[in-house]
Amino acid sequence: MAHKSGEYRGALRPTGPERERLLLLAEGLDPGTRRWLHELGIAPGWACLEVGAAAGSMARWMAEQTAPGGRVVAADIDTRFLDDVDHPAVEVRRLDIRADALERDAFDLAYCRPILLHLEDHEAALARMRDALVPGGVLFAQEPDLCLYEAADPDHPDAELFARFHRALYGALREDRRMDSYLGRTLPRCFARLGLEDVQCSATASYQRGGDAG
Secondary structure (H helix, E strand, O other): OOOOOOOOOHHHOOHHHHHHHHHHHHHHHHHHHHHHHHHHOOOOOOEEEEEOOOOOHHHHHHHHHOOOOOEEEEEEOOOHHHOOOOOOOEEEEEOOOOOOOOOOOOEEEEEEOOOHHHOOOHHHHHHHHHHOEEEEEEEEEOOOOOOOOOOOOOOOOOHHHHHHHHHHHHHHHHHOOOOOOOHHHHHHHHHHHOOOOOOOOOOOOOOOOOOOOO
8 A cells, every 4th residue: 555655656657567567466366365265264145355456356256255145345545457347246445544444343354465564554454454344254464574585496506695685675675664574474463462363374485486477
């Protein structure tokens, strides 16, 4: 939504390249997100809120999983890429989670993915999402920890340089308050401070090659 020092830059990017970037992010993230939502029990009839709906791939999928009787609010600060989400159960909504109000006790699931690391007060955003849940609802946040990059081949002559570079890069971005590149590991503590019950955490690592979607 907004970098820690400055406004959200996606809205300033040309539509074509930004759409391509969001589609590539979805290609890399959607399989894991769908698996976790299945584990969380997404079911027909659920009302779902997605904060940071991007190009709408997960909104469409959640609409299918919650039919019949379900509904999905696909919310984003930049809704340019949700203009082709044509599903009767999906409501596209322009939302700035830093400031805009959400209805209370309205959703069975409130979900976001790589967005909190860009917010100056991610805990306040999560509190808004928590308050939008019905009693017993599920709050799900999928966020990265960007300071754990390692070379897949530890014997490569540049392996240590690769690791040092990424630690320095994302450490500098965090120190400069561009993003909280360590956010992923801190979410369980944050959820506990919000008074949430049955807090669970799952960490995964992905294997990426040059040129793939990631």
